[in-house]
Amino acid sequence: MVWEGVSMERPLVVELEGVSVRRYTTGQVILDEVDWSVRGGEHWALLGANGAGKTSLLRLVGAVQHPTSGSATVLGHRLGRVDVRELRAMIGHVSSSQRVPEDLPAQAVVLTGATGTVQPLWRKYDEATRERARELLAELDCKDFADRPYKFCSGGQRARLLIARALMPDPGLLLLDEPFNALDLPSREDLVDALARLAVNRPGLTTITVTHHLEELPPTISHALLLREGRMLVSGPVDEVLTGAHLTACFGRAVAVERHHGRWQARSAH
Template identity: 45%
Template structure:
């Protein structure tokens, strides 16, 4: 009799936040929040200003520790791992990214390998890394801007450069902190198309996007977590969570949520 092959070991989550609480100045910014993100899942953190979205994203990016609860990023628990090394394995897109110099697109993308805001003196990329920068810049539609300086880029171009920067180290986890901030409609749509394309090109990569505008979510969003006053209102698949009733409760305002051709819209409910 042939014995059955051993069962495959369960795949660990890319991100596992369990009962997290963050307290500052005697006030809980998030309280008893849990979030489990698997490979290839694309989560949205939704909620009004002050709901705790940025605080939770800080934990996801290994930029801070919880006051209580546990946070495991890429299989390593915060508090038991050297953070700077872990952060280099996480892609982070923040439209408020600052740098000291007026760097070129190529230089900005390369800083994703060094985890620095500006080019590191006496550090040189390999030929393979240079080729990856060229490919990524092409992938976000900016091949002709490879040598352009940051100061001459539009806000939309900067957003796409930051996506390339976040991907250059081939992260398993990509964090997007309100990536459409400051963009006009055309630039926002170009950015979201870029995000959808990269998720297709990197099917194993997981992502977490923070926003309080449902219109800023790409159609590839698979899951969502609603926050209000630092606590979870709902969590699950995007279609289960992003409903009129649940979003209205999170924002304390009567809203109608629709999804058309994969994208969400929100409008006030007529009384």
């Protein structure tokens, strides 16, 4: 964006400078000298083989762990100089491994995002909070099963409920840790559509999605980062990063990449 000849860049949401993470017990390097900048409204895909360091990088950005060396700044707060409990409250985090009471109705699951608790704190939820939960249920196409117990929701419905829950405090950054895990094809496509709508309806929201499969990326993904053995192989605009050459280098086998109507496909080049 340009205003009266001056370039107006979106604010930095994540800034990592020379970040390394080592396992204290063994000295093993998990992340090695990572430099990474993420700006407001960008939608990043984070890819790499198992053990590449994706989870550690997401934990760092989510203020769950600190770097061994280097500096990490998230939403304007540098790790080590901020109360991480307050910072975490500003970050939405979605993972298929999250603990959710199975008997809770879907709407109650979303409400718990307002208090960051596993169980509902009913006295904390005023009418405005409940109305926000209803709006998010509608936005994520969950309104029709708002009263259904979580245990009776499908995998795709659960994934969308967890996203609605993470959006309750209106975070500036949403982290999606393998949200498509174990979803069948219709559920995957429902979630892809939901994430694409979020990107359009919430231009200020920044997302980082960890996935193993290019087919799971919504067409609104704008940037990508490839990790290999704890090192950043390449990062930048998605069209420049998700190439056959880069993915071949990332995964260690020949990969061919295609894109149709905004969606990506990857397969063996042999």
